[in-house]
């Protein structure tokens with residue numbers, strides 16, 4: 483979502499007459515588009531601000547913070563004199579950036595706007611994309627779920643969706659620019675709804691656009707996965723058969739404390755329904771270990787669900803409290819660091835074995851891949867993705883980024899497939 487938002491910011495500032503450089507040393511203004519999900523992200527950002535200011539020889543540079551940290555840490559960012567930030571702008575206020583920057587330059591004061599909006603969807607801004615084979619398209623913003631460990635509802639506000647027509651206009655324009663793959667984005671993408679149209683209807687409408695070959699989406703919430711959505715994903719050939727379905731925990735008490743609105747059984751039933759309609763679907767997930775009060779037996783429930791589902795891959799985290807979340811306010815972070823480490827190592831090994839088994843099962847199959855990157859050095863390697871979002875490494879050949887190629891899978895590791903070109 484931040485990559486997409488950076489593209490929105492580019493469009494807004496280009497319209498206002500700004501041009502861009504990737505080299506912070508050359509810039510008059512540096513903006514850091516921040517995320518609050520990872521632990522200690524703010525320390526990294528503070529270090530980066532220091533490096534930019536001190537590496538910037540010659541004229542002074544104007545530095546601003548955008549994104550979730552702007553809303554989540556607004557007071558600290560604005561008051562911290564040693565950071566010396568010139569502006570702090572939250573995810574719903576990017577249209578005000580030209581005005582805020584003008585004030586910073588003319589009045590030499592500090593600019594900020596961290597207001598959260600119930601309506602802002604940026605549906606009137608066409609993002610300035612900078613290449614690649616995939617175009618992100620945010621179809622909804624914000625989140626109403628308030629998972630107890632998550633800061634997003636506080637930093638990005640309530641859910642709001644763009645109209646189907648508005649999303650279709652953007653995708654048609656992207657096709658005209660040569661994109662063949664879009665990823666529909668939202669903090670809780672499958673809770674998309676606009677004037678009676680739900681996410682399944684949106685996916686179908688996007689798939690009817692001429693020229694679109696692949697549609698991906700992220701991230702759905704298990705509680706918003708009706709049969710109609712499963713059917714569209716399973717039956718529509720343009721919708722990639724990859725579903726990222728965050729589990730977080732396999733224990734019902736912990737899921738309750740996390741405020742996730744499903745049980746382990748409910749989750750497993752959903753997986754069964756998905757696999758019935760769409761047996762080729764790759765499932766990936768997010769898991770948190772060591773949530774406050776999680777005892778060993780409850781962690782074992784997570785292991786059990788992982789073994790039952792056999793995810794293709796998983797993002798696995800040790801719990802750490804995020805300031806101002808419900809879990810940080812109400813629950814003591816009482817699982818020891820050693821215990822969290824031992825639990826995460828255990829599921830890392832488990833998942834690695836499962837991923838390898840899943841990937842090995844693809845050896846010998848013929849797959850269509852989209853070339854994403856070509857490294858010409860040392861004989862050349864190309865990286866592509868198959869329909870289920872797995873990376874396939876190939877020897878560089880007579881093809882370019884953006885080409886669809888047919889490949890035979892010849893080797894597998896837990897994180898990657900290796901292939902050879904057929905045509």
Ligand code: SF4
Nearest residue numbers: 625627628629632634
């Ligand atoms: S669904 Fe939960 S984890 Fe995802 S953004 Fe919303 S509150 Fe955060």
